[in-house]
Amino acid sequence: MKLLVTGGAGFIGSNFIRHWLRENPKDNVINLDLLTYAGNLENLSDVENRKNYLFIKGDICDTNLVHQICKGVDIIVNFAAESHVDRSIRSSEDFIRTNVEGTRVLLDAARKCNIKRFHHVSTDEVFGELGSKDPKFNETSPYYPRSPYSASKAASDHLVRSYFYTYKMPITISNCSNNYGPYQFPEKLIPLFVTNLLEGKKVPVYGKGQNIRDWIHVDDHNRGVEKIIKNGLIGETYCLGGGNEFTNLEVAKKILEYMTFTEDEIEFIKDRPGHDHRYAIDYSKAKKTLDWGPKIDFKKGLSETIEWYNTNPKWWKKIKSGEYQNYYKEQYG
Helix, strand or coil, X not given: CEEEEECCCCHHHHHHHHHHHHHCCCCEEEEEECCCCCCCHHHHCCCCCCCCEEEEECCCXXXXXXXXXXXXXXXXXXXXXXXXXXXHHHCCHHHHHHHHHHHHHHHXXXXXXXXXXXXXXXXXXHHCCCCCCCCCECCCCCCCCCCHHHHHHHHHHHHHHHHHHHHCCCEEEEEECEEECCCCCCCCHHHHHHHHHHCCCCEEEECCCCCEEEEEEHHHHHHHHHHHHHHCCCCCEEEECCCCEEEHHHHHHHHHHHCCCCHHHEEEECCCCXXXXXXXXXXXXXXXXXXXXXXXXXXXXXXXXXXXXXXXXXXXXXHHHCHHHHHHHHHHC
């Protein structure tokens, strides 16, 4: 098969491409990425010379380019998204453009080119927030986004689902919990905490650190996406969670303990506006219908992630300094 993976130079997308090529070595993968701040071709340096892998620098909002690329493609997997809540609070423009308009362009191209499967990767944040004792989110949870980022992802989910009902387009959607693992951009919580400590800086924790997140290893997430693409029912949504609920303060303390730092390294900072209290995913549908569930224990996954950042300082230091963008500027402008 031939896959078009959008946003494949980002954290989850690059790990997905690596996973797919490992599990499906005869398939061809096209990676379409605009290489904004979160896109990094060094994430895929180990596969960039493979004959069945092609990178194209481009914008999913570019109608002509997307329609041209989609000719002959069997499957589109849409990871492309602006995804950082803090950035969306400062300015929502890029989030609406990429997450909503970009998704529309992809859907129209998929419809015109008779794509066999359009899989849209989304987030649990579209469902809003949970109280400490509320039941976990599932596929029937109502949408209640509370940030410009989650609102833009909610809009894209609705748009994808509408193409199934209106045009009978073969779509599937997945909503996942917080991902962690190698190659994650160091503005995100776990790599930010780890790299700050490696640099001799404090760990910044919002508010009192009591916000709860459900953590899933990126490899478990991508196994789930593969299962949905191959075995999921057309028109269905699947929730993918890790079953690892921890407060941000608990995650900070786990990282400090593993890296042999004291809690004196924690710096409590002003909370972000509209900070959702808790996210948690009920993945029983995926478990029952796809025989999928997370395999990577959080303690083991976290320690391996910390070690990855510890042994790959060149990768994250280039990102924090901005030098990483020079990796592709000479080739792609």
